[in-house]
Amino acid sequence: MGFDMNSFMDEISQRKAFIEKCLEQYLGGEPKNPPVIHQAMYYAVMNGGKRLRPIMVLEGARIAGGSGETVIPAACAMEMIHCYSLVHDDLPAMDDDDLRRGKPTCHKVFGEANAILAGDALLTEAFALIADNALIEGIQPQDVVRVIRDIAGAAGSQGMIGGQVMDLEAEGKQADHDLSLLHSLKTSELFKASLRAGAILNKLDEAGIQSLTRYGHNFGLAFQITDDILDVSGDQNLLGKPVGSDEKNVRTTYISLIGLEGAKEKARQSVQACIDSLNSFGSEADFLRNLARFTLHRTA
Amino acid sequence: MGFDMNSFMDEISQRKAFIEKCLEQYLGGEPKNPPVIHQAMYYAVMNGGKRLRPIMVLEGARIAGGSGETVIPAACAMEMIHCYSLVHDDLPAMDDDDLRRGKPTCHKVFGEANAILAGDALLTEAFALIADNALIEGIQPQDVVRVIRDIAGAAGSQGMIGGQVMDLEAEGKQADHDLSLLHSLKTSELFKASLRAGAILNKLDEAGIQSLTRYGHNFGLAFQITDDILDVSGDQNLLGKPVGSDEKNVRTTYISLIGLEGAKEKARQSVQACIDSLNSFGSEADFLRNLARFTLHRTA
DSSP: OOOOHHHHHHHHHHHHHHHHHHHHHHHSSSOOSSHHHHHHHHHHHSSOOOOHHHHHHHHHHHHTTSOGGGGHHHHHHHHHHHHHHHHHHTSTTTTOOSEETTEEOHHHHHOHHHHHHHHHHHHHHHHHHHHHGGGSTTOOHHHHHHHHHHHHHHHSTTTHHHHHHHHHHHTTOOOOOOHHHHHIIIIIHHHHHHHHHHHHHTTOOHHHHHHHHHHHHHHHHHHHHHHHHHHHHSOHHHHTSOTTHHHHTTOOOHHHHHHHHHHHHHHHHHHHHHHHTTGGGGGGGHHHHHHHHHHHHOOO | OOOOHHHHHHHHHHHHHHHHHHHHHHHSSSOOSSHHHHHHHHHHHSSOOOOHHHHHHHHHHHHTTSOGGGGHHHHHHHHHHHHHHHHHHTSTTTTOOSEETTEEOHHHHHOHHHHHHHHHHHHHHHHHHHHHGGGSTTOOHHHHHHHHHHHHHHHSTTTHHHHHHHHHHHTTOOOOOOHHHHHIIIIIHHHHHHHHHHHHHTTOOHHHHHHHHHHHHHHHHHHHHHHHHHHHHSOHHHHTSOTTHHHHTTOOOHHHHHHHHHHHHHHHHHHHHHHHTTGGGGGGGHHHHHHHHHHTTOOO
8 A cells, every 4th residue: 555645744744733723722712810820831832832632632523433523632632641751851850942843942932930830720620621522512521421431541650650760860871771661651652642532431341442552562672673773864954853862961872772673663563563453443533543653754 | 715725735635636647647657669769758747746737627527517627638638738738848948957846857867859759759748648538428529529639728828838939038137027927928828728728528508617717817826926925035955946046047927026915915816816716606616715815825
């Protein structure tokens, strides 16, 4: 099957624009008090991200036979959780990054205290939004409750936060720690939870939810490996951050463990595993198949 | 009506012990991976707090005609939200406190990065727990969804976090800013949400929920004013922190605004407003009446 990168990029851009319009509605508009925290939240989210997690929430809904419109609050919530984690990861006490996508990080603009609180507020608002998803016609409150438990597990101390803890512990050590567990927690958990959220809210059967879970797991791996590859061979103007930072920070990556060619091969295998997990869906899952292939072609 | 402080303190102690047993079950037990984040979460919560918020969740359930047992997950969740806020407030970028209840603060023991992440994880786990409350017999998922929205609003950028932002903005300024709005957000919001959560999950009517909301608002004010009073006239061994810190930090308090006698009078008025809000409940609300009176007698 062919993969037309350009027309797929157009499709992604359209979906991204739709998500950003929705995020703008939640975070923009009339100024709220106190102003600074809401400005910091807006800055942290409206920063040119790829919006992959909300796109996955909408796609999970569509694959389950529902419309993306039924899960907009949950989709925006997943992006807020992702963005809160970036704001906190960038803090001086953590990765101490001054730039994110080529722009000053949240704490550089608003100060550390406001960045910590803006992250907290985005995480809190995310759960309010998912709860709001119950107000949409056809969405059942018991499914919303299940999604909240699922997302909290994915984002929590044994999910994404656990992955960040492992990452901080590993920093500066060129150690043979379990890189795939670390990334499975730090990256895959939110992708999995995003697809599952859209699907659960639209009553996909359990076998289908399991297929999407496998996809999300392998997508996270493919995404992280290609991140490592871009760090050594990417264009820093497109990335918005300097290349070679992993080596400089003595961070264990797939490149340092298995070399550039080994990493490329592992990325291809993960993408194939993504595609294989979608067999039961037929052509309905073509977008997700292409999204997996896209990770091998991305430049940022 | 008389108020027997000693027997009421016994009652409070019993309820506190029950809550701590429940918190221990959620946060203790088998070690979880990665260990350090779970140790930091445990340390941040099992630290001798007064457990007023979970006690209020249980009491909200009881007043609504349900049992406290029906809302244990939500009760523990409120304590986790309170404790996460303390961990983040204590950080060097915020209030920069080394001691909390006479013990080193979370970041002093586990480092700043782990303290930030432990706070994030407690907030996340709190929402998982509230969602879990739907698993308890007799609790309706639509009420759980309403409670999640309610609590997220109370804890978020226009609630507790908004109050902390205002507090940081006011620090070092002996300004005539709106102290009651600040404390209403920073303190009252979680008390209100706690009482409401127990009551909503047990189907109290809207008029009753409004009464409890008024109580929570005034309780927060009474609690904050007596906090200010203890800061100038308390026993630092009982408080676990030095007295006089508000003056040292040039923090606007009720004492600096209206003097010690004025503050005592305002505390009494707030307690009376708490008691007045409970008229429709009769003797069922005696515990909450005494809890309000107790703020005038507390030593820590």
